[in-house]
Amino acid sequence: MTDSNGRRPAISRRDLLRTAGAAGAAALVPGAVAAATEVTPATASPEVAGQGPVGSALPAETAPFVARALTNLTAREAEILSAMVDRLIPSDEMGPGALDAGVLRYIDRALSEAESDAADAYRAGLAALDTYSRYTRGGPFIDLSTVDQDSVLIDVQIGAATGAGVGFVGGSGSFFNMVKSHTWQGMFGDPEYGGNVNFAGWDLLDYPGVRLGVSPQDQRDLEAGQLEPVRRSAYDYGMFE
């Protein structure tokens, strides 16, 4: 699995699955993000819209999801965050990555709802990520090669991007872990919360889906790898209304 530069991402899908698979998708579903908020359908800024279907592995009907306007992140912040989550879970031959799965929209929406306390941390962290990239790699984060982006993210992850004047609040590692956690949530959580578009995350994990019951035949099919996955939001069952 390589990108257009012939490089393999530092945090590969395989690595991701080692981390997330054991916990299971259900454990990653955020419990408190309200489901009722409407996101106004509108055309996003060119910068934000540009993170969408170009080279996407998604079917055409996904486009409206990624083209909707963001409500919290500025266009510049959205560009930087898009580049970051795209390195955390890139699209590849195994399927859509974080961007195509709507993680950007998930995070933007969460910053109005259950994660509203994190809005300032995102604002400061994304600016600091860009400042750090300019100081150390000679350019804004979005313009770096994927290799340099990965290198920057490793430094941010291990807390080494902490020089005075950069601006990470509470250490760069805290910012990285926050974004990673929200990326995982947006990728593998219930689509009701705005991410996991077309169940891309559940497909990646081979998650059988939300079921109200499992018959003996279902169990046999599951063990044989022949169980047809259910691709419905838990909210489609009506029990959460």
Add this chain to the structure above:
Amino acid sequence: MKVSLPVAMGAALLLTGSAVTGLRGQAPMTFIVESPTMTTGRFMPRDYSPDGRNLSPPLTWSGLPAGTRQLAVISQDYGAGRPPPWVHWIIYNIPGDAGGLPEGIPFDPDHPMPPEIAGAVQGNNGWGLPAYRGPAPPLGSVHHYHFAVFALDEELDLPPGLDRRELLLAIEGHVIGQGDMVPLYERQPMNQFPR
């Protein structure tokens, strides 16, 4: 802060010895380890730290003992870690005929090594990453970074991802030569760097 070369060299000799206390048998002979871009007792370039591109630095060695079949390198800081040292880099399975390491060894374990060190693999550093990550000492403090090179008498074919303790155990009894160099690093506030 300036550090006198004799002091740095003395510290280097003292601390390098402790890097191989786990090894048994005859004392290994010493050989020369240098770098085209770093010097023992002097500050290393910023690009070998997270203040720059965080590339692994180039190393060269000469005067290897006869019978060297393979090499291993550990980069470590005895002024950090609980307990010390803090490990910045581990690379081993380096072919015995390699004259050194080029700059910028891939941090992605699936990316091929440069052909001159084909077969080399990286171990886990102090962050648990199989990659080079450079010095990031607290602002205002000068740290010494030991690049210890071990000449081995056998091609060990060790698996990737060994940590320092595991590597030292694995090469125990096979070290026939050792050398190192000890450049320094001190972080500067990033707002003093040119953008």
